[in-house]
Amino acid sequence: xxxxxxxxxxxxxxxxxxxxxxxxxxxxxxxxxxxxxxxxxxxxxxxxxxxxxxxxxxxxxxxxxxxxxxxxxxxxxxxxxxxxxxxxxxxxxxxxxxxxxxxxxxxxxxxxxxxxxxxxxxxxxxxxxxxxxxxxxxxxxxxxxxxxxxxxxxxxxxxxxxxxxxxxxxxxxxxxxxxxxxxxxxxxxxxxxxxxxxxxxxxxxxxxxxxxxxxxxxxxxxxxxxxxxxxxxxxxxxxxxxxxxxxxxxxxxxxxxxxxxxxxxxxxxxxxxxxxxxxxxxxxxxxxxxxxxxxxxxxxxxxxxxxxxxxxxxxxxx
Amino acid sequence: xxxxxxxxxxxxxxxxxxxxxxxxxxxxxxxxxxxxxxxxxxxxxxxxxxxxxxxxxxxxxxxxxxxxxxxxxxxxxxxxxxxxxxxxxxxxxxxxxxxxxxxxxxxxxxxxxxxxxxxxxxxxxxxxxxxxxxxxxxxxxxxxxxxxxxxxxxxxxxxxxxxxxxxxxxxxxxxxxxxxxxxxxxxxxxxxxxxxxxxxxxxxxxxxxxxxxxxxxxxxxxxxxxxxxxxxxxxxxxxxxxxxxxxxxxxxxxxxxxxxxxxxxxxxxxxxxxxxxxxxxxxxxxxxxxxxxxxxxxxxxxxxxxxxxxxxxxxxxxxxxxxxxxxxxxxxxxxxxxxxxxxxxxxxxxxxxxxxxxxxxxxxxxxxxxxxxxx
Numbered sequence: 302x303x304x305x306x307x308x309x310x311x312x313x314x315x316x317x318x319x320x321x322x323x324x325x326x327x328x329x330x331x332x333x334x335x336x337x338x339x340x341x342x343x344x345x346x347x348x349x350x351x352x353x354x355x356x357x358x359x360x361x362x363x364x365x366x367x368x369x370x371x372x373x374x375x376x377x378x379x380x381x382x383x384x385x386x387x388x389x390x391x392x393x394x395x396x397x398x399x400x401x402x403x404x405x406x407x408x409x410x411x412x413x414x415x416x417x418x419x420x421x422x423x424x425x426x427x428x429x430x431x432x433x434x435x436x437x438x439x440x441x442x443x444x445x446x447x448x449x450x451x452x453x454x455x456x457x458x459x460x461x462x463x464x465x466x467x468x469x470x471x472x473x474x475x476x477x478x479x480x481x482x483x484x485x486x487x488x489x490x491x492x493x494x495x496x497x498x499x500x501x502x503x504x505x506x507x508x509x510x511x512x513x514x515x516x517x518x519x520x521x522x523x524x525x526x527x528x529x530x531x532x533x534x535x536x537x538x539x540x541x542x543x544x545x546x547x548x549x550x551x552x553x554x555x556x557x558x559x560x561x562x563x564x565x566x567x568x569x570x571x572x573x574x575x576x577x578x579x580x581x582x583x584x585x586x587x588x589x590x591x592x593x594x595x596x597x598x599x600x601x602x603x604x605x606x607x608x609x610x611x612x613x614x615x616x617x618x619x
Numbered sequence: 620x621x622x623x624x625x626x627x628x629x630x631x632x633x634x635x636x637x638x639x640x641x642x643x644x645x646x647x648x649x650x651x652x653x654x655x656x657x658x659x660x661x662x663x664x665x666x667x668x669x670x671x672x673x674x675x676x677x678x679x680x681x682x683x684x685x686x687x688x689x690x691x692x693x694x695x696x697x698x699x700x701x702x703x704x705x706x707x708x709x710x711x712x713x714x715x716x717x718x719x720x721x722x723x724x725x726x727x728x729x730x731x732x733x734x735x736x737x738x739x740x741x742x743x744x745x746x747x748x749x750x751x752x753x754x755x756x757x758x759x760x761x762x763x764x765x766x767x768x769x770x771x772x773x774x775x776x777x778x779x780x781x782x783x784x785x786x787x788x789x790x791x792x793x794x795x796x797x798x799x800x801x802x803x804x805x806x807x808x809x810x811x812x813x814x815x816x817x818x819x820x821x822x823x824x825x826x827x828x829x830x831x832x833x834x835x836x837x838x839x840x841x842x843x844x845x846x847x848x849x850x851x852x853x854x855x856x857x858x859x860x861x862x863x864x865x866x867x868x869x870x871x872x873x874x875x876x877x878x879x880x881x882x883x884x885x886x887x888x889x890x891x892x893x894x895x896x897x898x899x900x901x902x903x904x905x906x907x908x909x910x911x912x913x914x915x916x917x918x919x920x921x922x923x924x925x926x927x928x929x930x931x932x933x934x935x936x937x938x939x940x941x942x943x944x945x946x947x948x949x950x951x952x953x954x955x956x957x958x959x960x961x962x963x964x965x966x967x968x969x970x971x972x973x974x975x976x977x978x979x980x981x982x983x984x985x986x987x988x989x990x991x992x993x994x
Contacts, residue, residue, distance in 0.1 A: 357835055357993050380838045391833035408837045 308333045308458050308489035309354060311365025311372065316349050316358060316512075323349045325512040326363065331491055331505070336484045338503030339493040342604055346512040347493040348388060351460050354491070355385045368458055381409070384451030388462040390443045394436025398427055398446055401435050402453060409454035417453065425449045441472035448476070452483075459483070461492040465499065477502050497597045506596075508603055515603045524599050530571035531594035532578040534564040536587035544585045551577040556602055567598050642905075646912045653916070657923045657938075665752050666933030669717040672699040674707045676724035685738065685783075686720065688760045694753035711790070712966040714952050717743050717750060717932065730783055737784045744789035745959045746800045749930035754787050791874075791959045799874065802867045803958045804927045807950040809863065810856050810886075811893050811921050812914075817855070818897030819910040821848045822989075827906055832993065841989040845982075849894045856890040857883075867958075876961030885953055885967070888974045892946040895981035902988035921947045949973045 309331040316324040324346040331337045341347050352358040354367050356376025364371075370378045392401045402421055406414045422428045425445050430438075435446060444464060451459065459480075465473045477499065480490055484504075492503070500506055500520065507517040516523045534544060541564055548554045548566055553573025558565045568574035575591070582589035594602075637644060671689070675682055689695040698716060701707045710716045721739040729736035740757060742750045792799045825831040834844070860883075867873040896917060904910035922928055924942035931942060942948045949970040956962035956970075 352993060355836055357832065359992055359994055377838060380836060383836075385833075385836040387829070387832045387836070389829045389832075391829045391831075393830055394828065405837070408839050 306333065307331060307366075308335075309337075309365070309367055309491060311354070311363065311367075313363035314350065314353055314360050314365065315362035316346075316353060317361050323512050324353070324360075327509065327512065327514050329507055329514065329517070331489060333489050334484055334487050335504040336480055336490045336492065336502070338500045338506040339491055339509070340495070340500055340506060340600060341493075341509035345510045347509060348462055349512075350509070351385070351462050351491070351493065354379075355383050355460055356380055357385075381454070382457050384454070384456035384459045386447050386451045386459070386461045386464050388466065390435075390447060392435050392443075392447060392450055395434060397432050397434055398422070398438075399431040401446065402450060405450045405453050411454055421449045421453055440467045441469060444468050444472070444476065448479070457488065459488060459490045459492075461490065463493050463495065465494065465496065473499070497595065500596050508600055510604045510607050513607065515607060516599070520596055524594055524596060527594070527599040527602060528569055529567050529594045529599055529602055530569070530574050531565055531567040531592050531598050532574065532589050533560075533592045534566065534578065534582050534587050534589045535562065536582075536585070538562060540585040540587055544581050544587055547581045547585070548577060551581065553577050556598070556605065558598070558601065565592075565595075565598055567594055567602055569602075640908075642909045642912065646916070649916070650919070653919060657920065661924060661934050661938035662929045663933035663935075664748070664929065666749055666930040667693045668696040669694055669749070669753055669932055670698040670715065671695045671718040671720060672701055672707050672710050672716040673697055673720045673722070674701055674704065675720075675722040677722050677726045679727035681727045681730055682722045685722070685760075685785075689720070689757070692753075692756040692760055694756045709966065711741065711743050712956065712960055712962050713969065714743070714956065718753070726783070733782070735782065735784055737786050739786050739788060741788045741790055743960075744792040744795060745955045746926070746930060747792060747795035747797055748800075749932060750789070751795070754789070757785055757787055760785065798871045799959060800955065801927075802863070802871050802873050803954045804951050806860055806863045806867075806954060807889070807925075807947050808922060808927055809859055810890055810950075811947050812918055813859065814852055814856055814890055814893035815897040815900070815917055816911065816914045817852050818848065818894045819900035819904065819914050820907045822898065822901035823904045823907050823910045835991060835993065841986055841991060845898055845985060845989065849891065849898065852894055853887065853890050857886070860886055873958065875958050877957035877963070881964060881967075882954065882957045885950075885957075885971055885974070888971065888978060889946060889950045889953075892974055892978040892981060895978055895985050896946075898985040899981060899988060902985060902990075921945050924948070926951050943973075944977070946974055946977045949977075 307330050309329055312328040314324055314327040314329075315322065327346070327350055329350075339347050339351070349358060353360045354372060356372065356379050359373065364373070366372060367379045368382050370376075370382070372379065393404070396404065399418060399422065402418045403414065406418055411417055419428070422431050425448070427442075427445065427449065430442070435443065438446065448461075448464065465476055468476070473496070480492070481502075484490055492499075494500060503520070505517065505519055506523055508515045508523065516526055518526065534541065541559070541562070545557050545559060545564055548557045548564075553568040553570045553575070554566050554577050555568040555574075556566070558567075566574065566578050578589050581587075673686055686697060690697065695718060699707075699710055701710060707716075707719045707721075711719060719741040721741065723736065723738075726736045726738065742754060744750050789795060822831070825834060864875075864879075868875065897914070900910055900913040900917070904913055920941060924934065924938055925931070925945050925947040926942065927947065931939065931948070934942065953962075953967045953970045953974075956967055960966075
C-alpha cells in the first residue's frame with residue numbers, strides 16, 4: 302500500500318473516564334520521519350492520547366489513523382507496527398535483559414530471533430549485561446532496555462511516553478542522539494516530555510492542557526503564535542524580589558517568573574508590559590531589556606490562559 | 620519514648636487504608652458469615668436418608684417389611700429396584716446409591732422354616748464416615764425388623780436369635796480406613812488450592828507491576844495469554860499428583876484398583892477447570908492480596924461442600940446444589956471411583972461431563988473478562 306504522508310492523523314479524539322473529559326476533541330498530524338514533541342502539564346491527557354493512538358484505549362469520539370490504519374478498527378495492525386514505550390518501566394524485572402528481549406522477540410514472532418536479540422544488545426551497549434536482571438538496572442539502563450525492546454520488531458512509529466523522566470542529562474543526550482538517528486532512517490517518533498531542552502530538539506511540537514490542544518508547530522511557530530512579549534530584569538537579588546512583588550498585577554505583566562538571578566516578565570499587551578517593566582525596574586534600580594520569549598514562557602502562558610475545567614478536577618495519569 | 624501522636628498517625632493511616640480497600644473489608648465480614656452458614660447449617664456428620672437399591676428375587680410381606688424396617692431407621696431410602704446384579708453394580712459404581720440390599724429368592728421360604736436366611740447389605744464404604752452410622756443402625760433392624768410379621772405359627776421365631784441374618788458387606792474399604800478416602804481426595808484439594816491461587820495472581824501481578832500495559836500494547840491475543848499462563852501450572856499440577864499418588868501408595872497403602880491412565884487424562888480437565896477459575900479471579904482482582912482473598916472464598920466451600928471433609932449426602936439440598944457446581948465435588952467422585960472402586964470410563968463419564976461443562980463456563984467468563992484495552 303502507498304505510504305501516507307502522515308504517520309499519525311487524528312481528529313476530534315475524545316476520551317472520558319466516568320464524567321471527566323480527559324482528552325477533549327484533540328487533533329494531531331505527525332509527518333513521517335518527524336520527531337514530534339508532545340508537551341503539557343501533568344494530567345493534561347498526554348498518556349491517554351498516546352494510549353488511544355496505539356489501541357490501548359478506545360476513544361469515545363473522534364477518528365483517525367496511525368500509519369494508515371484506523372485507530373478504532375485496526376488496532377491489531379497498529380500494535381504490530383508501533384513501538385510503545387510506557388511511562389513506567391513495564392518489562393519484567395525478574396527476567397534478565399536478554400530474556401526480556403527474547404520474550405518480546407517471540408511475541409512479535411521475529412525471525413532469526415537470537416541474531417536480532419544479540420544485535421539489539423550490541424547496539425545498545427547491553428551485551429555485557431545480558432544476564433543481569435532487569436530489576437537491578439539503574440533508571441538510565443532500564444530506559445535503554447525499554448527502547449531496545451520496542452525497537453526489536455522494527456516498528457515504523459515510536460510512541461514514547463516521558464521516556465527520559467528520571468534519567469541523568471548524559472543519558473538523555475545519548476537517548477536523543479539515538480532518536481535523531483532513527484528519524485533520519487525514516488522512523489516517526491511521538492515523544493512526550495517535560496524538558497524544554499528536549500522540546501527544542503523536536504521537529505515539531507504539540508502543547509496540550511486539560512485535554513485540549515493549545516498550540517502546535519515548530520518551536521519557532523509555537524513561540525511566534527503565542528504573540529507574547531517578554532522582558533528580562535537583572536540586578537541585585539533582594540531588589541528583584543521587591544520588583545517581582547511590585548509587578549504582580551501590574552498592567553501588561555501577565556506572568557512574572559524568576560529564573561535564577563533574573564526575572565522573566567511576560568504579557569500579551571506589549572505596550573503596557575514595557576511601561577510597567579521600565580517603571581518598576583527604574584524604581585528598584587534594576588536593568589530591564591526585552592528578550593525573545595522561550596518555549597517555557599510560552600507554555601506557562603498557554604496553560605494560565607486556559608481555565609481549568611471544573612469537571613477535570615483530579616484525574617490521575619495524564 | 621512512646622509518642623501518642625506517632626502511634627495515632629499509624630493508627631489513623633491503617634484505618635483509612637482498610638476503609639479504602641472495600642474488598643478486604645467485605646471479606647472480613649463475609650468470611651465469618653460464610654463459615655457460620657457452612658459449618659452451622661450445611662455440615663452434618665450423621666447423614667440420613669442414604670439412597671439404597673433393593674435387588675429382590677422374593678417379593679413377600681417379609682421382604683417388604685424388612686425394607687420398611689430399614690427405611691424406618693431413617694438412614695435408608697429406597698431409590699431403585701434394579702432387576703439384575705449388573706444394574707445394581709453400576710448404581711454403586713456411579714455413586715447413585717450408597718447401599719444395595721440383596722434378598723435371595725428363597726428368603727421367605729427359609730425364614731418360615733426357621734432356617735435364618737441371610738440378606739446381604741452391600742455398603743459403598745469408600746467414605747467410612749458416610750456409612751458408619753447407617754451400618755450401626757442395621758443391627759437394630761436385625762433385632763426387631765420382622766417382629767410384627769412373625770405372628771401366628773411363626774411367633775416362636777420372635778424368641779431366641781433373630782429370624783434372619785442381615786449381613787453387611789463394606790465394599791471398597793472393608794476395614795473402614797479413613798485414609799483411603801481422604802488421601803485420594805486430598806489430591807483434588809491440593810490441586811484446587813494451588814492451581815486457583817497460582818493463576819489468580821498471574822494477571823494481577825502483571826497489572827500491579829505495570830507489565831500489563833506493555834503486554835497489551837503487543838499483538839498478543841487473550842487466548843494466547845491465558846493458554847500460555849495456564850499450561851505451566853498444568854505441569855506443576857501433575858508433579859503434585861505424582862507426589863500424592865506415590866505417598867498414597869507407599870505411606871498409606873491406598874488401593875489403586877482402576878486405571879491411572881484414565882485418571883491422568885481426567886486430571887487435565889480438572890486442573891484446567893481450576894486454572895480457569897483462578898484466571899477469572901485474576902481479571903477481577905485489583906491486586907495480589909485481593910486475588911488471594913478470592914481464592915480463599917472459593918477454596919472454603921470447595922473444602923466443606925464437596926464431600927471431602929464431610930459426607931456430601933448429609934448436607935441439606937441447597938448445600939448439595941452449591942456442591943454440585945464445584946469442580947472438586949465431581950473430581951472427588953471420579954478419583955475415589957477410579958482408585959477405590961476401579962471405575963471405568965462409563966462409570967465416571969457423567970462426572971467428567973460436569974467437569975467439562977464447568978471448564979467451558981469458567982473459561983468463557985475468564986476470556987470475556989480479559990480486557991484487551993485499559994478502558
